[in-house]
Amino acid sequence: MLITDPVSWYYLAGFTGDAGALIVSRRGTILFTDGRFTAQARQETSAIRIIPQKGSLASAVGQFFKGGGRVRVGFDPGQVTVAQLRAVQKEVGPRVRLVPVNGLVQQLRNRKDPEEIGRMRKAAMLASGIMKDALKLLKPGVREFEVAAEIEYQMRQRGGSGPAFETIVAFGERSAYPHARPTGKRLRKNELVVLDLGVILAHYCSDITRTVVVGGASARVRRWHKAVQEAQEAAIESTNAGVRCEEVDAAARRVLAGYRLDRYFVHSTGHGLGLAVHEDPRIAKGQTQTLEPGNVITIEPGVYVPGVGGIRIEDDVAIHAGRTEVLTRGARELIEI
């Protein structure tokens, strides 16, 4: 199996470089990487053959197979580009058959073992603590990017390797954009604030969102927040090993429909979380696969009213055999600061 995704080769072999290719076979594991990473690879891995890559990656892989017998080499069609496949096929010659194998490593990654869950628990706790402190920064006049800067500084200062994604700090009507990027906008009194942050700690990602009002919330905003909070509770409640992902999504959507707010819920309910911030399983309509022990997912319903504002509440949930565990911490009620 040819592995071309840096996250997957870290998972399998511990190598943290971001250029190269890993081949896993019955006869051993081989890592191809270039001069920037060979010394690092030797230090980070063990029981792996490291082949310094001189020319292109395709020619390094081709050289390796040249002169050997007939073999079949798996590759992930979701990771390998059309150009990469053509280049490798050309170099390896006709005796090597490249076979598409969908998401094999991803499937292994989706089922976290207890040590991985332990790391994710720590990452989630760190994100929760940073969220708690970030709420204290919310004073009228502060700018979105100032809050984002402080959040990401704290991630580093507290031992994380950085943000798992671009931190979202959205004030007022900008909170209606689910993926708002921080701008120079200053916070005004009584505005909605959406904070969505995740930290990478020991390679594992966390992801948490809270929505607050600095000042007082209108009756309308309180009702929206109540609806989202209930939708999130219903979705978390429905989460269990053996449950289809689409059922968890439906649980959130049903509550919002009861408030006639479902049409403002413009994204899916959640996603898998691990070494990457977006993994399988996806908690969305049409996802018939079932949750299984070792999955870690986000539950993050929201409502977004264009021109007015948005509300999202997000926590990370680990699925164990017969029970679930919410990894993130912190009050979900509408906080009026």
Add this chain to the structure above:
Amino acid sequence: MLITDPVSWYYLAGFTGDAGALIVSRRGTILFTDGRFTAQARQETSAIRIIPQKGSLASAVGQFFKGGGRVRVGFDPGQVTVAQLRAVQKEVGPRVRLVPVNGLVQQLRNRKDPEEIGRMRKAAMLASGIMKDALKLLKPGVREFEVAAEIEYQMRQRGGSGPAFETIVAFGERSAYPHARPTGKRLRKNELVVLDLGVILAHYCSDITRTVVVGGASARVRRWHKAVQEAQEAAIESTNAGVRCEEVDAAARRVLAGYRLDRYFVHSTGHGLGLAVHEDPRIAKGQTQTLEPGNVITIEPGVYVPGVGGIRIEDDVAIHAGRTEVLTRGARELIEI
């Protein structure tokens, strides 16, 4: 032409979301994106048709072409995965021919116009200022990740949207890893320090490296640094429109060979820089393409002695018609703090 790379669709259409697909045709431009991004897309773009994507991206694109006549649609084989191509081909049906077109948008992106160069100048100046201040943080006892945290905090505080890549802060023998990730290691007196940082400002990347010693440098380290500094000067000197990229790489390598240090120069001399931190042209062996006005590249030779330490000096260079411009600022001499 089907565009699936977020950086390229920002370049062409101004949309900053990271999920969707753009189709550019003689008859107009169409953006497919999901519910998280549709409101944002309407605000960020103009004269573009936005089609909210319900199911998969492939089925949205397929629906669009269904019932139309015979058409040819270009795609970039370096951006589209094998799985994406199969899914789109299946949905669009036999009347649509998908044609591989290599790096078409990338070629446009490689030739920056004066406004883009202006933005890159600002990003480079910002990175240079942050580098200058970061050097003041280097006191015995400070940890690598503390310095990285402060650097990335300053990026945000000064208006950047964040680091263009994971900031490299490497002390002592860790400086021998060209892509070292910051750890908890504390700085000791007389150790080498490599700082490699880049900030994204108004979407454009910068990239600068300096190597210093906190205390006094050994004669050996001074000689290495002199060699790298001269290699960088020679490479910058050789940079000009019409020159082959491999010649710039050779200019740096030749100087290091004169010091018998070329075998410690384990990577290429530089890379294109722009909306992405690694773009074409690559300044490496075997790169026969010529530099042209509008290219912005890094020049970053180094020597890395395993178990001892490494040295790298990096600046960003814009190629104009008949002249070149170094965008980054700051002394390149070995600073002994």
